[in-house]
Amino acid sequence: MTDHSLIERVLAGEASAERELYDAHVDRVFRLAYRMAGESDLAQDFVQETFIKVYSRLATFRGESALSTWITSIALSVALNGLRKVKRFRQREAGLEEAVTVTETRRRTEPDLHIRMRDAIDKLPEGYRTVFVMHDMEGYTHEEIGSALGVQSGTSKAQLFRARAKLREALADFAGESAS
Amino acid sequence: MIEDPLDPRLRDAAADYNKPPETPREAMWAAIQSGRTRPARRPIWKPLLWGGLAAAAVLVLGILIGRALMSGSHAPVNPPIAGPVNPDTATGDNAFKVAAVQYLSQSEVFLTTFRADLKQGTLDQNAGRRAQELLSSNRLLMDSPAARDPKTKALLQDLELVLAEIAQMTDQTDKNEANMIDDGLEQGGLLSRLRTAVPAGQPTVGL
DSSP states (O other): OOHHHHHHHHHTTOHHHHHHHHHHHHHHHHHHHHHHHOSHHHHHHHHHHHHHHHHHHGGGOOSSSOHHHHHHHHHHHHHHHHHHHHHHHHHHHHHHHHHHOTTOOOOOOOOOHHHHHHHHHHHSOHHHHHHHIIIIITOOOHHHHHHHHTSOHHHHHHHHHHHHHHHHHHTGGGHHHHHO | OOOOOOOHHHHHHHHTTTOOOOOOHHHHHHHHHHHTTSOOOOOOOBOOOOHHHHHHHHHHHHHHHHHHHHHTTTSOOOOSSOOSOOGGGOSHHHHHHHHHHHHHHHHHHHHHHHHHHHHHTOOBTTHHHHHHHHHHHHHHHHTSGGGGSHHHHHHHHHHHHHHHHHHTOOTTOOHHHHHHHHHHHHHTTHHHHHHHHSOTTOOOTTO
16 A cells, blocks of 8 residues: 555545554654653653644645655654643743742762663753654654754754764763773 | 764663653544544734745845856955955855855844744744745755854754744644744754854845
């Protein structure tokens, strides 16, 4: 089944085709959404919104890229916008909490590599983190990332290079252990 | 760009970052089916006049790049603007640098206007198209000698991401989503970096 014929069936209102399209792409979209969100509920919200947009905009898909790339670009847009909203909301909440728990001592995490790596990835600028997650974790090519983000593949490569450099810098104290 | 992977230990640690569980297919499918019965959001964009300005900007950039390509080593470049041009090395490279400064200046004006419009709730319907045009110019510059300077290249790449976001805005984009782009702009300090890169008094031809 080609993308083209599947799209035609969906646009013709065939319910089973809608489900086929969903089944063909949902794993990839969910994996990316979860990697970006880190929470199941949030990731599921992103996936749902993505597919609702995919169905409503399918008639505008011109086939300039693969259907999977087009869906990925929608998923990314949904996830990034959603995460910004969540971040802003949580920052406001954190501000309020901080105001009433000034004396509370901040708990330090153990210097575990995995925890430090998580913090370091979380602290990457949005563009770096997106490219790093897509390329190094989910195996997208720079061409796919470029198409999904609407940037050149060279930009994706540059962002990945800088992301890795930042992670190495943040985890420099593990370098010795790593080399030994 | 050289491939420079993380060492295996760091790579393994990174692989555990937000490791996805099994996809909850049926639960999400049910939610999608129910979500699709809700009414669609209405667009917020109001039309303004960007088209002519955008065309002029692209034309100017094209002229500058064309002039640089034609000039070679025998014809001196006369940049149409006051900028950081060394007359001793005023060759094609400098013309590209001038084009880059001009482009960055236009981008700064565009993004400043975008933010101001956003705050006033009068976001231009053609902002996406204008961003797309600036994006095209960005790509020309990234492939030009102007991008040899690492700072300029990094600025062009970060600018490309923001412009791509604005360019992808559609009439389904709501004000909240546009505000998120604005937040991203603020957090990355892109506008202040653009202002630093553009010499004071730089005219904004085409805008």
